[in-house]
Amino acid sequence: xxxxxxxxxxxxxxxxxxxxxxxDRWDTRRFExxxxxxxxxxxxxxxxxxxxxxxxSAGATLAEQGYQVVQFCFQDSPRRAHxxxxxxxxxxxxxxxxxxxxxxxxxxxxxxxxxxxxxESNVHRLAQISVEIIDQCVAQGVPxxxxxxxxxxxxxxxxxxxxxxFYARGQTGQQLLLGAYQALSRQIAAGNVEMHAxxxxxxxxxxxxxxxxxxxxxxxxxxxxxxxxxxxxxASGGYGNVFYLSTNxxxxxxxxxxxxxxxxxxxxNPCFTQIHPTCIPRTGDHQSKLTLMSESLRNDxxxxxxxxxxxxxxxxxxxxxxxxxxxxxxxxxxxxxxPRDIASRAAKNVCDEGRGVGPGGQGVYLDFADAxxxxxxxxxxxxxxxxxxxxxxxxxxxxxxxPMRIYPAVHYTMGGLWVDYDLQxxxxxxxxxxxxxxxxxxxxxxxxxxxxxxxxxxxFVLPATINDYxxxxxxxxxxxDDHPVVREVLAETEDRLHLLLSVDGDRTPDSFHRxxxxxxxxxCGMARTEEGLTKALRRIPEIREEFWSRxxxxxxxxxxxxxxxxxxxxVDYLELAELMCLDALHRAESCGxxxxxxxxxxxxxxxxxxxxxxxxxxxxxxxxxxVLHKEDLTFEYVHPTQRSYA
Amino acid sequence: xxxxxxxxxxxxAGTEGAMATYEVDGVSPDMSFLEMLDTLxxxxxxxxxxxxxxxxxxxxxxxxxxxxxxxGEAHGPERTTTCQLHMRSFRDGDTIDVExxxxxxxxVVKDLVVDRSAFDRVIQAGGYISAPTGSAPxxxxxxxxxxxxxxxxxxxxxxxxxxxxxxxxxxxxxLFTSAKINHLNVLPQGSPERETRVLDMVAxxxxxxxxxxTLTGECATxxxxxxxxxxxxxxxxxWLRALRKAPxx
Numbered sequence: 001x002x003x004x005x006x007x008x009x010x011x012x013x014x015x016x017x018x019x020x021x022x023x024d025r026w027d028t029r030r031f032e033x034x035x036x037x038x039x040x041x042x043x044x045x046x047x048x049x050x051x052x053x054x055x056x057s058a059g060a061t062l063a064e065q066g067y068q069v070v071q072f073c074f075q076d077s078p079r080r081a082h083x084x085x086x087x088x089x090x091x092x093x094x095x096x097x098x099x100x101x102x103x104x105x106x107x108x109x110x111x112x113x114x115x116x117x118x119x120e121s122n123v124h125r126l127a128q129i130s131v132e133i134i135d136q137c138v139a140q141g142v143p144x145x146x147x148x149x150x151x152x153x154x155x156x157x158x159x160x161x162x163x164x165x166f167y168a169r170g171q172t173g174q175q176l177l178l179g180a181y182q183a184l185s186r187q188i189a190a191g192n193v194e195m196h197a198x199x200x201x202x203x204x205x206x207x208x209x210x211x212x213x214x215x216x217x218x219x220x221x222x223x224x225x226x227x228x229x230x231x232x233x234x235a236s237g238g239y240g241n242v243f244y245l246s247t248n249x250x251x252x253x254x255x256x257x258x259x260x261x262x263x264x265x266x267x268x269n270p271c272f273t274q275i276h277p278t279c280i281p282r283t284g285d286h287q288s289k290l291t292l293m294s295e296s297l298r299n300d301x302x303x304x305x306x307x308x309x310x311x312x313x314x315x316x317x318x319x320x321x322x323x324x325x326x327x328x329x330x331x332x333x334x335x336x337x338x339p340r341d342i343a344s345r346a347a348k349n350v351c352d353e354g355r356g357v358g359p360g361g362q363g364v365y366l367d368f369a370d371a372x373x374x375x376x377x378x379x380x381x382x383x384x385x386x387x388x389x390x391x392x393x394x395x396x397x398x399x400x401x402x403p404m405r406i407y408p409a410v411h412y413t414m415g416g417l418w419v420d421y422d423l424q425x426x427x428x429x430x431x432x433x434x435x436x437x438x439x440x441x442x443x444x445x446x447x448x449x450x451x452x453x454x455x456x457x458x459x460f461v462l463p464a465t466i467n468d469y470x471x472x473x474x475x476x477x478x479x480x481d482d483h484p485v486v487r488e489v490l491a492e493t494e495d496r497l498h499l500l501l502s503v504d505g506d507r508t509p510d511s512f513h514r515x516x517x518x519x520x521x522x523x524c525g526m527a528r529t530e531e532g533l534t535k536a537l538r539r540i541p542e543i544r545e546e547f548w549s550r551x552x553x554x555x556x557x558x559x560x561x562x563x564x565x566x567x568x569x570x571v572d573y574l575e576l577a578e579l580m581c582l583d584a585l586h587r588a589e590s591c592g593x594x595x596x597x598x599x600x601x602x603x604x605x606x607x608x609x610x611x612x613x614x615x616x617x618x619x620x621x622x623x624x625x626x627v628l629h630k631e632d633l634t635f636e637y638v639h640p641t642q643r644s645y646a
Numbered sequence: 647x648x649x650x651x652x653x654x655x656x657x658x659a660g661t662e663g664a665m666a667t668y669e670v671d672g673v674s675p676d677m678s679f680l681e682m683l684d685t686l687x688x689x690x691x692x693x694x695x696x697x698x699x700x701x702x703x704x705x706x707x708x709x710x711x712x713x714x715x716x717x718g719e720a721h722g723p724e725r726t727t728t729c730q731l732h733m734r735s736f737r738d739g740d741t742i743d744v745e746x747x748x749x750x751x752x753x754v755v756k757d758l759v760v761d762r763s764a765f766d767r768v769i770q771a772g773g774y775i776s777a778p779t780g781s782a783p784x785x786x787x788x789x790x791x792x793x794x795x796x797x798x799x800x801x802x803x804x805x806x807x808x809x810x811x812x813x814x815x816x817x818x819x820x821l822f823t824s825a826k827i828n829h830l831n832v833l834p835q836g837s838p839e840r841e842t843r844v845l846d847m848v849a850x851x852x853x854x855x856x857x858x859x860t861l862t863g864e865c866a867t868x869x870x871x872x873x874x875x876x877x878x879x880x881x882x883x884x885w886l887r888a889l890r891k892a893p894x895x
Contacts (some may be wrong), residue, residue: 061779076701076759077766079806080709096786132782139782140773143799168799174708175802182774189770197763220755235675249703285675288684289705390707393726396675396734459779508691510684554691559658561755562689562699627691 004052005625006582012618012631017121017421022637023103025124029421031462033469034471041066044470045229047214049201049256053173053451054434055179055235059244063192064183065463070227071184071193072216074251074565079181082237082249083454086173087294088157089165090451092130097154101162103127108638109160109521110449113339114414114442115592115608116640117269117616119633121421122439129456134166136459140179144168157295157447165448170294170386190637196227200565201256202493204232204263204430207485210478211260211430215493219565222558224493226486228479231429231466234260235458238413238435240273242573242580244517246410247279247292251565257417257436257574265425266618266629268418268438270576271584274445274593275526276411280394281363290409291394293387295447298343300371301382301404303327305364309354315365315403317453323583326350339643341444341593341606344408348526349604351407351619359406367403398636408526412450414441414593415583418618418631422465423457426618429473431466433457438616441590478646497557500567505550511568512547516570516577524581529597533585544574579619579626583604589613601642610640647673647733650741651686653698656754659761663754665743675734679722680705680712682733683744699757702758705729707870710805713812715745715760720809720868727807727870747808749817751855760812762808765822772843773826777834794832801829803871810865816857821865823851824881825873831884834838839890848885 018028036044044067048059051073059071073081093106106127111118134152138144144166145153157165168175187193198219205213205226213228236256240246261267278293304325306318318360327346328335338346339449347364348355357363372380375402381388388399395405417425417432419439422432434454441449479486519539521530555561590599590606591613599607614635648671656663670686676686680702687697703711707727722731736742744758752760773833790798804825811819827844830836836843859878866875 057779064778075703075709075711076762077806079766079769080703080711082704082709084708085704085708094785135782135785136777136779138785138788139775139777139835141798141830141833143795143802143829143833145799146790146792146795148792150791150795151786168802171708171803174805175799178802182769183777185766185770186774186776191710197766249709250705251703284674286674286677286681286685288678288681291706393730394732396732464778506692508688543830552691554694554696560699560759563697604887 006586007625007627008631009620009627012629015119015420015631017119019580022120022124025121026128033465033468036467036471040474042068044068044231045070046231046233046466046469047227047229048072048233048235049214049435050081050186050235050237050434051181052081052083052235052237053177053180053454054436054458055233056081056177056184057455058233058235058462059193060180060183060187060431060458061463063187063190063529069187069193070229072196072197072199072201074219076199078184078195078197081177082252083177084174085249086451087170087292088296089155089167089172089448090133090158090165090176090455091164091446091448092134093127093133093164093406094134096152096372097163098160101164105162106164110446111442111635111638113444113446114607115444115643116442116610116614116635116638117272117591117633118440118442119616120635120637125461126440126453126456129460130452133452133455134458137176137179138182142175142179144175160446173451176455180455187637200567201236201259203259203489205479205486205489206263206427207477207479207483210428210473212479215489217281221536222556222561224490224497226481226490230470230473230476231431232337233431233433233462234417234436235433236262238416239576240410240413242517242577243410243520244284244513245279245287245290247276247290247522250289253569253572254576255569255572257432258576260417260425260427260430262621264427264621265430265432266387266418266620267415267579268579268615268616269415269443269583270619271524271587271594272414272443272592273410274340274412274414275349277340277343277408277410278366278406279409280391281358281407283359283515291390292409292411293391293406295340297384297387298367300383301336301366301368302370303336303364303366305350305355305357311355315357315367324350324355339444345526345595346410354443363405363407365403366406368399369403372400388551396537410525412445414438414445415442418616422468423462424465424469429469431462433462443594497564497568498572500551500553500564500571501557503548503551503553505552507550507552507564509551509553509570512543512551513566513570513573516543516573519543520577520580524584527595527597528584530585533581536581537585540574540578540581547574582626583617583619587613587617587632605644608640608642616638621630647675647736647738649673649682649736649739652741652743652797653758654745655698655757658756659753673733673863675732676731677733679714679716679731679733680707680729699759701759702729708805710807713747713760713807713809715747715812716744720747720812721870725870728730747812749811749856751817752808752811760808762806764856765806765808765819767854768819768823768847768850769826772839772846773830775830776839777835790833798829798832801825801873801877802874805871807870809868809870811856813868814857814866815862815864816860818859818865819856820856820878820881821860821869821873821875823847824877827881827884828877840884841891844881844884844888
């Protein structure tokens with residue numbers, strides 16, 4: 001199968017967002033949504049896939065409400081979901097600083113930061129809920145940073161002019177996740193959540209047009225089994241690992257969302273991926289993942305490369321007038337603090353010119369020499385010590401003495417399953433929350449907003465909206481493994497696993513994953529062109545064909561088999577990658593993290609084309625050419641402008 | 647670098663395991679320990695052998711999945727997680743022993759992978775504050791002294807990897823359990839459940855088959871997050887206090 005082209009289907013006109021003033025819409029929806037009587041809730045089973053910020057908080061909250069929750073994670077414990085690695089913080093419009101923040105300002109910043117490709121109603125709701133999240137987390141015992149007076153501390157983040165980011169040192173994600181995990185643990189102990197760790201969802205069961213369950217594999221015994229419910233919630237995270245090298249955890253994957261897409265859920269804006277500018281560069285072909293360094297380093301570090309190509313002198317031997325502080329030169333007013341997408345592209349440009357530093361020329365300097373002179377080493381150590389230690393551990397270089405080397409890396413995916421205002425996908429009864437959906441960040445996510453969205457969806461939005469669906473479907477036909485649809489889905493899953501094990505070729509799963517990742521990074525990474533994307537679209541089906549003839553997966557399916565897990569995820573990457581390229585090719589404009597070289601201003605900045613592309617692209621799986629459904633985006637409150645940072 | 651690895655191989659929980667020897671060549675000092683194992687596994691797959699199973703995920707020292715005893719030390723010679731240990735800590739020609747966590751409460755699943763679900767059950771016994779969604783008061787309603795907040799944070803840093811148990815000659819989970827108790831019990835929000843929390847979590851810890859503490863201190867030495875040893879004394883104090891108060895029905 002391949003995607004030679006696409007067709008355009010009916011536009012999406014109803015997102016279920018209520019009309020009326022934007023500040024009232026969430027209240028309106030909550031009031032209009034039907035409720036399920038507490039006594040009836042225990043009759044409903046809800047499957048939640050994933051235990052990160054979105055899934056963990058949703059599972060705990062639904063169980064508290066009285067539903068029977070059946071929850072899954074592929075990790076050995078729900079506490080290890082990848083939300084744990086988030087560093088910086090979580091935004092909330094508390095205005096504790098009295099610095100002019102408000103729900104409307106957070107809403108405005110997020111719509112603008114997303115380069116006007118997000119749905120206003122959803123973003124406003126996110127800003128409203130942000131304040132409740134902080135209350136909830138504090139009540140759970142999340143140890144946020146505090147001032148001496150005992151009140152919560154905040155800091156500013158990425159390009160925003162107010163201080164609204166709550167944090168727990170550089171481990172905010174860990175602390176928020178443990179809060180959700182502990183709430184979930186309480187419900188597991190109470191018998192309200194049936195937890196399946198080390199169990200991976202491999203397919204979705206859709207009966208009579210409704211999501212009714214999943215097929216999952218026990219990763220220890222290899223047993224493939226079915227689980228049934230009245231609704232299914234996917235909280236399985238993003239798909240950044242399509243690129244092989246990313247800041248995602250090794251096992252984060254796209255199988256749950258991609259299988260749901262194949263069963264009817266539209267996939268929206270798959271080409272919207274975020275490349276983070278400050279990551280530690282790769283050191284060689286053995287590299288398995290990339291490590292992020294907090295963006296806060298750009299507050300005091302200066303970014304530069306040598307002025308001339310192929311200058312291999314050590315940094316200290318390059319005199320001041322032979323250095324190019326290119327961000328300060330090109331963007332004098334924002335300097336080193338330009339947004340993530342701009343900083344990433346600028347680094348790529350200077351490296352493409354042959355001025356990159358370090359092995360392979362894939363790096364730029366982030367230099368603290370001036371900061372150390374200005375503030376003293378002790379002050380720098382106090383502010384950034386843990387980050388410097390991490391850098392030193394990974395690179396064996398002392399960043400107090402030689403400048404750090406950084407390079408952009410894939411970090412987050414704004415695209416995901418299309419959802420309406422209720423976070424329901426186009427498959428009735430199938431909901432998607434957190435990074436797994438496409439909803440709130442448009443074409444670029446602001447720093448400290450991923451944690452906010454995951455918890456907003458899980459603690460507050462989904463538990464309110466899923467009631468409406470369940471109230472409208474008070475009873476479901478009982479299902480068992482003899483149902484013809486279930487038999488078919490089970491057989492497809494087992495056939496796929498069996499095929500992977502039986503090819504017995506001469507290439508490892510990782511070798512294919514790396515090849516695909518390099519292709520995607522080259523042609524669907526920081527800068528995209530029609531020519532490159534066309535090339536990638538030609539090449540991906542060839543890799544897929546080779547995969548199915550040369551893959552080698554050792555062992556059997558009836559045991560703990562990490563190679564089989566990996567290979568099965570790559571099957572889905574090889575299909576999703578193609579849709580990402582197609583989406584990037586069709587969107588012949590630049591916006592946020594999606595930079596098409598053909599669409600730039602004379603200064604080389606991203607040029608949006610609102611008249612043609614002010615829509616979310618929701619793709620329907622057809623088995624052949626995908627069908628594009630456009631959801632037009634209207635901006636009643638924040639009027640689109642071209643971003644400028646010069 | 648060229649290395650000799652002696653790796654614990656065990657097909658599953660029901661079979662006996664044994665050490666197997668492998669030679670790994672072309673190891674770069676910049677590789678992490680897990681990337682070195684990746685290269686071994688790539689070779690094993692191509693040779694038609696079963697690759698070595700090991701737990702890992704974030705590879706940046708925070709998820710707590712990786713769990714290897716390297717040359718007899720939990721997470722190896724540096725005070726960090728295995729994923730953040732780099733091959734520059736070893737020398738060309740070294741022989742390195744790689745084993746799973748060894749503790750009766752952590753049965754081996756396969757090769758270097760163990761079952762740490764006992765930790766989850768200890769948390770389920772009381773390692774939480776009961777605050778159902780929606781019931782929270784305004785965050786600033788209860789100020790928390792900075793010293794208490796910092797102390798809570800210091801203990802909340804535990805990543806649940808299990809190195810403390812693996813390092814302890816008694817296979818004790820006192821450091822893990824005390825980290826959560828000290829995180830929550832020091833906060834005003836955690837005070838209503840202060841006694842039941844410590845009594846229930848300690849009881850569950852014992853029920854899981856973890857050993858007792860004889861103050862060897864290996865746990866705190868192995869902990870990649872620096873949970874301090876006095877944490878255990880503080881838990882014992884909480885436990886004795888709770889026993890005396892015993893508000894339980």
